[in-house]
């Protein structure tokens with residue numbers, strides 16, 4: 001073992017998930033679009049609402065946080081608040097979080113209504129003459145049971161009920177291929193500037209990872225081969241989060257075997273743990289019924305759709321229509337294969353199979 005004070009990390013902090021990187025390249029046009037949308041705050045005007053979307057780990061949250069920090073340096077006219085919808089996944093939870101960050105007091109978790117809290121938030125904004133910009137991060141988690149619509153509707157129509165209120169929304173969608181849509185009533189007040197975060201090219205991934213390595217490790221700790229290996233793993237999913245997690249775990253693996261350099265084997269071993277990150281994140285954003293269905297599919301590979309429906313109905317009590325909606329949605333998001341096969345004597349039967357390794361799926365569902 002290395003001694004307590006011996007380490008490969010010169011600054012391991014830059015490999016933590018909540019670290020906001022100083023070096024943030026390859027997102028210029030997206031950063032400009034965000035700045036442009038927020039600029040009206042400086043003039044006491046309502047900013048343009050935004051819809052930020054792209055696959056996981058493409059820098060959406062980071063870009064919004066960086067622009068928030070920039071604009072905060074320029075003006076006191078605004079309150080810029082990010083809500084993580086994975087943690088706060090109802091209308092009440094979202095407004096509680098906004099209240100807490102705005103007023104710096106944690107509201108009680110019960111005994112106070114949404115409306116009352118909302119009115120307090122509005123009063124605070126009006127009294128301080130501030131514009132509220134809310135980033136609803138990972139709004140995917142709100143799409144079940146109409147929560148997203150409720151939240152958006154309340155925030156974006158506030159000025160009708162409370163004249164003078166200025167609230168705008170940045171909705172951040174981690175696009176994992178699962179279809180989503182807002183209620184038409186929301187659509188009529190939410191005509192956002194759409195800002196796309198496409199997957200990074202492999203050369204961009206290499207540049208970002210390389211820069212992070214320079215900050216995180218002492219010189220010559222990461223060989224070119226190990227670095228290439230990390231980059232090629234990231235390129236499989238395009239999720240940079242995996243790359244940063246890989247760097248941390250590989251470093252720890254190397255330290256564990258008392259090595260002063262990270263080998264390709266350290267990276268390969270780390271990948272066993274990191275690769276689930278991506279899948280688990282997708283699965284966590286599913287609703288309970290969707291998770292139930294995926295669990296059934298993972299437990300029994302290649303089920304006939306009729307049998308699957310029976311088991312699903314027994315557990316959830318849901319009927320055919322909902323069942324097929326969920327099948328279609330999960331098929332579209334490439335979590336399951338649901339293809340018709342020509343097999344069998346009695347014509348075409350639809351079989352359902354998991355796309356990912358069932359063991360991995362079950363682990364993420366735990």
Ligand SMILES: Nc1ncnc2c1ncn2[C@@H]1O[C@H](COP(=O)(O)OP(=O)(O)OP(=O)(O)O)[C@@H](O)[C@H]1O
Nearest residue numbers: 023024025056057058059060061062174208240241
């Ligand atoms: N251009 C970049 N330069 C440096 N680091 C980056 C860049 N893009 C992303 N990262 C890093 O990758 C990780 C993932 O980024 P981020 O959390 O912003 O992704 P995201 O698009 O919000 O993902 P998700 O949809 O899963 O929420 C973070 O650790 C971030 O620091």
Ligand SMILES: [Mg+2]
Nearest residue numbers: 060061137138
């Ligand atoms: Mg994010």
